[in-house]
Amino acid sequence: xxxxxxxxxxxxxxxxxxxxxxxxxxxxxxxxxxxxxxxxxxxxxxxxxxxxxxxxxxxxxxxxxxxxxxxxxxxxxxxxxxxxxxxxxxxxx
Amino acid sequence: xxxxxxxxxxxxxxxxxxxxxxxxxxxxxxxxxxxxxxxxxxxxxxxxxxxxxxxxxxxxxxxxxxxxxxxxxxxxxxxxxxxxxxxxxxxxxxxxxxxxxxxxxxxxxxxxxxxxxxxxxxxxxxxxxx
Numbered sequence: 001x002x003x004x005x006x007x008x009x010x011x012x013x014x015x016x017x018x019x020x021x022x023x024x025x026x027x028x029x030x031x032x033x034x035x036x037x038x039x040x041x042x043x044x045x046x047x048x049x050x051x052x053x054x055x056x057x058x059x060x061x062x063x064x065x066x067x068x069x070x071x072x073x074x075x076x077x078x079x080x081x082x083x084x085x086x087x088x089x090x091x092x093x
Numbered sequence: 094x095x096x097x098x099x100x101x102x103x104x105x106x107x108x109x110x111x112x113x114x115x116x117x118x119x120x121x122x123x124x125x126x127x128x129x130x131x132x133x134x135x136x137x138x139x140x141x142x143x144x145x146x147x148x149x150x151x152x153x154x155x156x157x158x159x160x161x162x163x164x165x166x167x168x169x170x171x172x173x174x175x176x177x178x179x180x181x182x183x184x185x186x187x188x189x190x191x192x193x194x195x196x197x198x199x200x201x202x203x204x205x206x207x208x209x210x211x212x213x214x215x216x217x218x219x220x221x222x223x
Contacts, residue, residue: 042167042168042169045169046168046169046172046217049169049172049173049176049213050172050176050210050213050214053176053206053209053210053213054115054120054121054206054210057121057202057203057206058120058121060202061121061124061199061202061203062124066120067119068119080168080217083221084168087221
């Protein structure tokens with residue numbers, strides 16, 4: 001999982017920048033960069049918070065790491081990314 | 094009181110998707126059957142009544158969440174709020190019942206964990222989709 005972290009962070013950063021670009025925000029400004037970073041950490045954070053609960057329970061019960069943890073994190077990340085991009089591309093935003 | 098009924102429906106449906114994964118042999122299905130002392134027939138599976146009533150209960154939980162709890166607009170805050178509600182209200186209440194019913198800690202972890210994640214997803218959906 002730790003090997004996936006830099007890729008997950010980079011992918012989240014790109015998605016976040018695309019999202020803010022969709023609403024015409026200056027992503028390279030100081031304020032824009034802060035927003036992009038906040039969304040990046042938000043997307044990653046939610047995926048980890050939700051994935052770590054079953055992983056923790058699995059470890060408590062089985063005493064071994066949960067299989068497919070990376071797949072679960074990436075799956076959650078994909079759903080969140082989709083929801084975020086749909087949300088940002090709404091004309092009413 | 095504004096309630097997005099589509100978001101409530103999506104939240105209820107998400108609990109089925111999560112449940113399908115959570116109680117599958119990939120995660121906790123085998124352990125849950127063992128801990129609960131339940132043997133599910135492979136050929137028949139769960140009757141439709143069980144799924145139907147479960148969906149109604151999921152709908153009630155999502156609707157109550159949407160009506161009674163002010164969900165933060167920030168996605169991470171909404172997800173964490175849901176996780177805390179699931180753990181603090183549902184899993185903790187299960188803990189009381191499971192103690193008196195002499196059920197195992199493993200079963201409580203599996204069932205309580207499911208509702209903790211389920212409420213996290215409820216919070217996320219209801220927070221993002223207004």
